[in-house]
Amino acid sequence: MDKKITTPVFPQINVPQVSDKGLPELIQDVQKRLNIQLTNYKQDYIKRRLLSRMNSTRSKDFVEYHQYLKTHPEEEEKLRNALTINVTKFLRDPDVFNLIGKEIFNSIVTAKRSIKIWSAGCSSGEEPYTYAILLHELSKAGINYNGAIIATDIDEEILKKARTGIYEKNALENLSENQISRHFEKTEDGKFKIRDHIKNMVRFQSHDLMKGVPIGRMFDVVSCRNVTIYFNEQQKKDLVKLVSESLGKDGFYIMGMSEYMSKDVEALFKPYKPMLKIFQKA
Ligand SMILES: C[S@@+](CC[C@H](N)C(=O)[O-])C[C@H]1O[C@@H](n2cnc3c(N)ncnc32)[C@H](O)[C@@H]1O
The missing domain is CATH 3.40.50.150 (Vaccinia Virus protein VP39)
Structure with a gap:
């Protein structure tokens, strides 16, 4: 797993290695909540994006972040943006x-x-x-x-x-x-x-x-x-x-x-x- 992640606000943040415990459950729930299909993305990419949100919400692992997501409705939109941060296309609009x-x-x-x-x-x-x-x-x-x-x-x-x-x-x-x-x-x-x-x-x-x-x-x-x-x-x-x-x-x-x-x-x-x-x- 990458130790460095990139977010727009804090370009280079060192994040501690976290175990994958709770990751499959989190991904499954995120797909349902946000109605998006994450299986198209590389696992590493998803992890880096989740880690950026964990960092911002001070969650120490995927289980804790999952709990945060369930109890903070406003986090859903932030997570959606984090997962689609580089999204673009030719002749957008x-x-x-x-x-x-x-x-x-x-x-x-x-x-x-x-x-x-x-x-x-x-x-x-x-x-x-x-x-x-x-x-x-x-x-x-x-x-x-x-x-x-x-x-x-x-x-x-x-x-x-x-x-x-x-x-x-x-x-x-x-x-x-x-x-x-x-x-x-x-x-x-x-x-x-x-x-x-x-x-x-x-x-x-x-x-x-x-x-x-x-x-x-x-x-x-x-x-x-x-x-x-x-x-x-x-x-x-x-x-x-x-x-x-x-x-x-x-x-x-x-x-x-x-x-x-x-x-x-x-x-x-x-x-x-x-x-x-x-x-x-x-
Ligand atoms: C959603 S994409 C938008 C791409 C394109 N402009 C478009 O509208 O389709 C946002 C891009 O902004 C970049 N970005 C975010 N924060 C930035 C910053 N502080 N400096 C430069 N680029 C940044 C991200 O890396 C990402 O590639």
Whole structure:
């Protein structure tokens, strides 16, 4: 078992080795309570995620954590988030990404002939590669520009997967057949490998958003979506400030559909398409 676990708030925590006593019962109950199927996941992955919640709830073993889960209803949602922490897909929220591709990217590259995008909290790469696909489609339409996509995450393991660029079919379900055949090749074991013309558009780098230091400045678009599950109110505000610092004039901030901006910092941005959680630097 891994001694180190990764959570967004406390990136590297040493956890004591715990025995597997009570683990099968816990997993069975979690599947029922959360109505999710955990048998698809590697046992090690599930254990690491459970350990992160045990650490946060100060439970010393799986039996104690199980008891905590039964007696604290609010823990269910936290556990669900912990188990799905890296969840992402290509063209997640199609309305958002289609608007970005057709309207926002188009207006930026037409005006500037260049575009700089930061996908912050990029997980296994589906989000930045989606941006690369959308940008590529612009150049196919005859618009020339210099483009750079920087993609960062705190989780080194997930970045390895992102760099490999190989995905299961279900990660691609929002893409059209046309997009799939143009930008992916099928591997021998039935997976989908992103083609080099898209892969080479994205640079992956490790970065902790909690450190408050932007990865760079003068970005045209910062996409920081579905990252703040474990951030407290102050950390969420600091993140909004960090995004504002990293954007150039009139730059765009793309948030997750269930994320929100606190009143204290909302003056840093003006609404662009607030229903789609797209804002522009004020
Ligand atoms: C649910 S995924 C979201 C992926 C993608 N942005 C999307 O919306 O589909 C959240 C990602 O945020 C990353 N993350 C969480 N806390 C972070 C932090 N402090 N700094 C950088 N990345 C973080 C996690 O490792 C995870 O890969």
